[in-house]
Amino acid sequence: MSIKLFHIVVFFVVIWCASCNCQEAAPDIVSPAFNSPRLTSQAKMIKIPGGEYQPFYGTDTALVKVDPFLIDEKPVTNGEFLAFVKTYPQWQRSQVKRLYADTNYLRAWVADTILPKNIDADAPITQLSWYAAKAYATATGKRLPTLDEWELVAMADEKVPNARQKKSYSDRIVDLYLVKNRQYNAVKQSQPNYWGVYNFFDLVWEWTDDFNSVLVTGDSRSGEYSDNNLFCAGSATSATDVLNYAAFMRFSMRAGLKAHYTVGNLGFRCAKDVE
Amino acid sequence: MKQLLFILTAGILFFSCGQNNTKKELPSDSIFHLTSQWQDQRNQSYPLNTLRGKTLVVVMIYTSCKTACPILVADMKRIERQIRPAYFDKVSLVLVSIDPETDTPERLAEFAKTGGMDAPQWVFLRSNEAATQEFANVLSMKYKKISPVDFSHSNIISVFNPDGELILQEEGTGINAEKVAGKVNETVRSS
Numbered sequence: 001m002s003i004k005l006f007h008i009v010v011f012f013v014v015i016w017c018a019s020c021n022c023q024e025a026a027p028d029i030v031s032p033a034f035n036s037p038r039l040t041s042q043a044k045m046i047k048i049p050g051g052e053y054q055p056f057y058g059t060d061t062a063l064v065k066v067d068p069f070l071i072d073e074k075p076v077t078n079g080e081f082l083a084f085v086k087t088y089p090q091w092q093r094s095q096v097k098r099l100y101a102d103t104n105y106l107r108a109w110v111a112d113t114i115l116p117k118n119i120d121a122d123a124p125i126t127q128l129s130w131y132a133a134k135a136y137a138t139a140t141g142k143r144l145p146t147l148d149e150w151e152l153v154a155m156a157d158e159k160v161p162n163a164r165q166k167k168s169y170s171d172r173i174v175d176l177y178l179v180k181n182r183q184y185n186a187v188k189q190s191q192p193n194y195w196g197v198y199n200f201f202d203l204v205w206e207w208t209d210d211f212n213s214v215l216v217t218g219d220s221r222s223g224e225y226s227d228n229n230l231f232c233a234g235s236a237t238s239a240t241d242v243l244n245y246a247a248f249m250r251f252s253m254r255a256g257l258k259a260h261y262t263v264g265n266l267g268f269r270c271a272k273d274v275e
Numbered sequence: 276m277k278q279l280l281f282i283l284t285a286g287i288l289f290f291s292c293g294q295n296n297t298k299k300e301l302p303s304d305s306i307f308h309l310t311s312q313w314q315d316q317r318n319q320s321y322p323l324n325t326l327r328g329k330t331l332v333v334v335m336i337y338t339s340c341k342t343a344c345p346i347l348v349a350d351m352k353r354i355e356r357q358i359r360p361a362y363f364d365k366v367s368l369v370l371v372s373i374d375p376e377t378d379t380p381e382r383l384a385e386f387a388k389t390g391g392m393d394a395p396q397w398v399f400l401r402s403n404e405a406a407t408q409e410f411a412n413v414l415s416m417k418y419k420k421i422s423p424v425d426f427s428h429s430n431i432i433s434v435f436n437p438d439g440e441l442i443l444q445e446e447g448t449g450i451n452a453e454k455v456a457g458k459v460n461e462t463v464r465s466s
Contacts, residue, residue, distance in 0.1 A: 098304035099413065130412065212412055213419035215427050259412035 037141035039087055041080070045070040045272060046196050053152050053162075056247045057214070066152050071145055072269040074187040074198045075206065076136060079121030081128070084136050086113055091132055098260075100131040105262045122186035124204045124267040130259040133207045133268040144209035145271035147254075151247075154201075156194040164244065173246035176201045183265040201246075204267035205253055214254045305439035306413055311406035316383035316399040324439075326398070329367045330462045331435040332455065335416055335428065337374035338386045343430050346448045348390060350432060355396070357456030362463040363396045365437075371410060373418050373426055375401040415444075434458050437466050 050068040085092045085106075092112035096105055107127055108116050115121060130144075137143050145153075157163035157172075176182070183204045192198045257263075301307055307324035314320050332354055336344040351368055358366055370392075372378035378386075383399035386392075392399075402410070411418055418428035432450055434443040443458045445451060 097308050098302075099306065099308050131409075210408070210419075212408075212415075212417045215417045215419060215429065255417075258415045 037139055039084055039136075039139045041072075041140035041142065041270070043072045043074065043076070043080070043270070045270075046073050047274065048149070048153060048195055050152070053148070053155065055148060056151060056244065056251060064148050066146075066148050068274045069145070069149055070272040070274060071149065071153060071197060072142075072271070073192070073196060075124035075204055075267045075269045076133075077122050077187060078115055078119055078125050081125035081136065082113065082115055082121070084139060088135065088139060091135055096132070100260060101129040102260050102262050105129060105132070107262075120184065120186050123184050124187060124199070126183050126204055126267045127262045127264055128267070129262050130207050130211065130257070134209070137268075137270045140270060142270035142272045144207060144268060147208040147210050147213060149271055150206065150208045153193070153195060153197055154247075154250075156197075158191050158193055161194050170244045170246045173201045174249065177246065177249055183267070204265050205250070205263070207266065207268040208254070211254045211257055212259065214251050299438070302438050302440050304441070306435060306441070307439035309406075309409065309413065311402055311409065313400040313402045313406070314380050316380055316387050316397075318380045318384075326367055326369070327439060328437050329365055330362075330437055330459050330466070331367050331369055331433075331439075332459060333369045333371065333414065333433045333435065334431070335371045335373050335411060335414065335418070337372055337426055338378050338382055339374070339424055340426070343428075343448055347430055347432070348392075350448075350450050350452055352390075352392070353452035354432070354456045354459070357453055358459050359463075362460065363394070365463045365466075366396055366459060367398045368392075368396055369398045369400060371407070372399070372401040373407060373411065373428060375403060375407055377424075434462070436462050 047070055048068065050066040052063040052065050055062075055064050089095055089112075090097075093106045093109055094112050104127060108119065110116050134144055155162045155164050157166070157169060163169045179202070182202060185203060187203065188198045190199065190202050193200060253266075257266075307327050309323050312320055312322055332351065334347050334351055336347055338344075348370070351370065355368055372383065378399075378401050380401070383401065387397055387399055401407075414431055414433050416429050416431050418426050421427050430446065430448055430450075432445045432455060433441060434455060436442050442462065443455065445455055
């Protein structure tokens with residue numbers, strides 16, 4: 001009798017231990033990729049028909065095909081991001097894992113869910129990491145635009161979808177990039193581009209989903225890799241349009257980023273597949 | 276007798292659970308916060324934190340690569356040779372595929388076997404595209420698909436301590452294997 005009982009006891013101990021281990025193995029944070037959409041974004045999205053385009057980096061002959069997609073008409077704002085961190089506390093300043101954002105994450109905020117008084121809720125959110133931007137996008141049922149999608153929209157000026165050949169195209173953007181404290185202005189106060197998309201250049205730099213696909217080192221203006229040791233098959237990606245200085249600035253910016261970095265004038269907007 | 280067994284059982288339960296609960300909390304920058312699922316060359320599926328407790332040497336490659344990856348794999352082998360064999364059960368040499376579509380568990384197993392990397396300390400992993408991208412970002416690794424079969428990518432070997440904190444990164448080809456192995460030995464010794 002007692003032997004039988006002992007077996008039962010041992011059996012339960014084993015079960016119990018197994019269940020303990022399960023609990024332990026459970027993740028203590030929701031990974032950015034696994035946020036289920038719980039937030040509604042009011043942001044209007046613009047349909048971009050896609051098409052083939054000449055990427056800034058790549059071989060001269062290789063056009064890249066971009067499928068039709070939707071893109072937010074403006075960058076995500078402070079107010080919108082505030083609503084996000086209220087719903088997803090793991091993205092609040094005091095809660096965020098260091099793996100996902102550096103120590104300057106949302107540095108200007110008064111507290112976890114309080115914006116500074118002098119900050120416009122309609123100005124673009126900045127000082128956030130790629131992981132945080134991606135988590136916001138996923139939470140609203142969207143995603144980050146790919147680099148190709150972003151650069152395709154960036155070819156437009158107010159008049160035409162591809163203004164790259166105009167001499168003024170790059171100069172105007174560079175001028176906008178050089179304006180100080182531009183990130184504090186509200187969105188949608190300037191002219192939209194050909195597609196009806198606002199603030200592509202005049203307020204903030206923007207994260208893209210695959211920002212880490214930019215393999216440039218050193219002085220990128222040569223359009224060549226300065227260090228072939230660092231990259232495997234690196235020479236397949238040199239610049240095609242060496243006069244587009246604005247693009248050089250963007251790509252250098254991207255090349256210098258790591259996913260947990262947060263920058264005072266780097267924000268994001270969302271994109272989505274066309275259903 | 277019954278009562279005694281009951282008390283004994285309760286005691287064991289309390290002890291076994293207490294032990295689990297007192298396990299140290301993960302550091303905030305630990306890669307074991309990632310919840311993505313991975314598949315290894317032995318066709319086992321698990322999240323990364325299954326590797327918690329081991330010192331990890333990590334590199335991202337793809338098996339059809341003809342240029343820098345063979346050098347990176349050779350680097351990993353040179354590192355392995357300089358790790359104390361007595362430490363092998365506390366170390367994992369992890370090769371993560373940036374081409375999960377091509378690099379199936381069968382293909383990874385074949386690659387491991389051909390390269391003489393079939394000892395238990397060798398782990399070859401693949402996941403889906405999103406998890407691969409996230410993991411590459413955790414390693415600050417750049418990569419880009421440049422054709423259906425080829426990728427450009429940065430060459431980085433990273434060492435993580437048993438709690439998943441990054442403690443060393445070596446970049447470029449011709450990395451200092453002695454330095455990496457030295458760091459691994461030192462980490463195992465002190466943990």
